[in-house]
Amino acid sequence: MRTVTIVGASLSGLYAARELRAQGYDGRLVIVGDEPHHPYDRPPLSKDFLTGRADETQLALTDTEETAELGAEWILGVRARALDARGRTVLLDDGRTVSTDGVVIATGASARRLPGDTLAGVHTLRTLDDARALREKLTRGPCRVVVIGGGFIGAETASSCSSLGHSVTVVEAAPLPLVPQLGAEMAAVCAALHHRGGVDLVTGTGVTGLRGTTTVTGVDLTDGRTLPADIVIVGIGATPNTAWLVGSALALHDGVLCDDGCVTALPQVVAVGDVACVGGTRAEHWTSATQQPRAAVTNLLAGRTVETATAVPYFWSDQYGARIQFAGRRTDGDTVRIAEGELSDGAPAEGGFLARYERDGRTTAVLAVDRPRPFMRARRELAREAEEERVQSAAG
Numbered sequence: 001m002r003t004v005t006i007v008g009a010s011l012s013g014l015y016a017a018r019e020l021r022a023q024g025y026d027g028r029l030v031i032v033g034d035e036p037h038h039p040y041d042r043p044p045l046s047k048d049f050l051t052g053r054a055d056e057t058q059l060a061l062t063d064t065e066e067t068a069e070l071g072a073e074w075i076l077g078v079r080a081r082a083l084d085a086r087g088r089t090v091l092l093d094d095g096r097t098v099s100t101d102g103v104v105i106a107t108g109a110s111a112r113r114l115p116g117d118t119l120a121g122v123h124t125l126r127t128l129d130d131a132r133a134l135r136e137k138l139t140r141g142p143c144r145v146v147v148i149g150g151g152f153i154g155a156e157t158a159s160s161c162s163s164l165g166h167s168v169t170v171v172e173a174a175p176l177p178l179v180p181q182l183g184a185e186m187a188a189v190c191a192a193l194h195h196r197g198g199v200d201l202v203t204g205t206g207v208t209g210l211r212g213t214t215t216v217t218g219v220d221l222t223d224g225r226t227l228p229a230d231i232v233i234v235g236i237g238a239t240p241n242t243a244w245l246v247g248s249a250l251a252l253h254d255g256v257l258c259d260d261g262c263v264t265a266l267p268q269v270v271a272v273g274d275v276a277c278v279g280g281t282r283a284e285h286w287t288s289a290t291q292q293p294r295a296a297v298t299n300l301l302a303g304r305t306v307e308t309a310t311a312v313p314y315f316w317s318d319q320y321g322a323r324i325q326f327a328g329r330r331t332d333g334d335t336v337r338i339a340e341g342e343l344s345d346g347a348p349a350e351g352g353f354l355a356r357y358e359r360d361g362r363t364t365a366v367l368a369v370d371r372p373r374p375f376m377r378a379r380r381e382l383a384r385e386a387e388e389e390r391v392q393s394a395a396g
Contacts, residue, residue: 001101001268001301002027005090006072007080008106008241009033011042012273012289014061016104017070019297029072030098032090034107036077037128038062043286045131046156047318050138051163059128080107083248085266102300104293105245105256105264105271109238109284114148116209121216122232125157134233138164143230145169146219148207150177152317154235155194159319161233162199169200169227171219176203181315181326185336186355186367190324192347197320202227238284240275255282261305262296268303270296278309285315312382322348323372327379328365330357336367340374354378 004020006013009031017031033039040059048054067074075092082091083103090098111124123134137143142165147158150172162168170177176187194201202221210232211218219227240255250264251257255277262270262278273289276282288311295309314327334357341353352370356363356378363382368375 001025003030003098003100004028004102004104004300005030005032005098005100006104006106007032007083007090008104008108008273008275009035009037009039009074009076010106010108010273010289011039011061011286012108012276012293013104013106014039015290015293016106016272016297017072019293020301021070023297023301025297025301027101029070030075030100031072032075032078032080032092032098034077034079035127035129038067038074038076040128042126045128046125046153047160049131050125050135050157050160052135052139056128080244083245083250083269085248085250085269088268101268103269104296104300105269105275106273107241107244107275109240109274111234111238112236114207114210114234114236117232117234119210119212119216120214121212121230122210122234124234125153126238134231137231138166142166144228145231145233146171146227146229147233147235148219149235149237150174150191150194150201150203151235151237152178152315154233155319156317157233157235158194158199159197161231162197162320166231168198169202170194171205171207171221171227172201172203173206174203177201181330182367183330183332183334183336183357189343189346189348190319190369192345193320193322196347199320238274240277240282242275253277259305260308260310261299262292262309263299263305268300270300272296283313285313287311287314310386312379312386314379322352322369325368325372325375325379326365327375328357328363328382330365331359334359334364341369341371 039061079093081093111126145161145166145168147154147170158170179187206222208220242252256271258278260279272292274284292309295307298307317324336357339356342349348369354371354374355367357365366378
């Protein structure tokens with residue numbers, strides 16, 4: 001390959017660029033990003049950056065020395081408009097085209113929005129510019145904050161707003177936040193962190209609309225209540241950025257469909273990160289974005305799938321001074337037990353706990369709150385078992 005184009009100057013895009021060079025690719029490397037920024041770390045946006053404990057320089061994922069070593073052409077602040085995969089051309093919004101032999105799709109995902117959420121004071125938190133705008137509002141003095149959505153971004157943002165002295169309410173349409181990820185029993189335990197952090201949690205109630213003329217003043221709920229609000233933060237998930245790929249001959253369904261090696265229906269096109277549906281699963285987690293590029297680049301350079309990107313899922317979240325870590329594949333019907341530590345009034349006790357999800361006598365997943373060392377041991381155990389199963393499956 002003479003030219004490889006990475007579309008998405010993201011975490012996964014940067015890791016793909018690093019892998020290309022590490023695996024010996026010395027040709028032309030083009031990196032296209034719709035934001036004007038070089039790659040930055042997103043997890044701190046809802047935590048240390050929002051609270052002012054970290055500045056923008058601490059978010060940077062690369063420096064001038066590494067940028068020079070990568071030897072890439074950076075095209076930033078420009079969206080990709082279309083992909084002519086068979087003609088091997090990436091079309092950009094500004095009219096330019098990039099002729100390329102290989103493509104790494106790393107365009108990530110965009111925050112879902114509510115209808116009519118253009119009122120001043122309504123925010124999403126996905127990008128650096130989002131975080132800048134929200135942080136500026138939060139420094140003006142105490143205010144009433146309503147967070148719509150109790151997932152990880154919503155919970156982390158609520159925690160940060162509470163630590164800054166704001167009055168915070170989280171609205172979650174489901175009976176409990178994080179049930180799909182943690183199951184009802186452990187979701188209830190983690191929901192208790194909101195109460196411990198002085199945040200009101202409203203569950204089982206949806207949002208019918210936002211109040212205000214030019215600036216938001218309240219949130220109308222499906223139970224008839226209206227929550228007064230000076231700031232509303234919408235954290236209701238994200239949508240993979242695939243609109244630019246419509247008509248490209250790639251299969252799209254909740255992301256770019258790939259095999260287990262991140263390879264699309266066209267061997268010269270691979271996808272990684274939040275936009276990639278790898279082996280039927282799209283995982284919006286930091287670890288997926290950093291682990292997938294190795295297999296994806298190997299397969300891109302080989303021209304076929306020779307390595308898989310399957311790994312034990314892992315994610316973490318920092319909320320109200322507690323670190324939540326989860327690894328494995330929990331399914332409905334798994335039993336869960338506290339293996340270490342204990343609960344106090346339904347919340348993690350001092351020192352946290354480690355819980356194991358089990359099925360048919362084996363551990364399927366582990367959850368820890370403030371138990372990092374035992375968690376890492378359990379995570380390694382899951383990884384060893386998964387590798388053994390993979391080897392056995394391949395052998396026979």
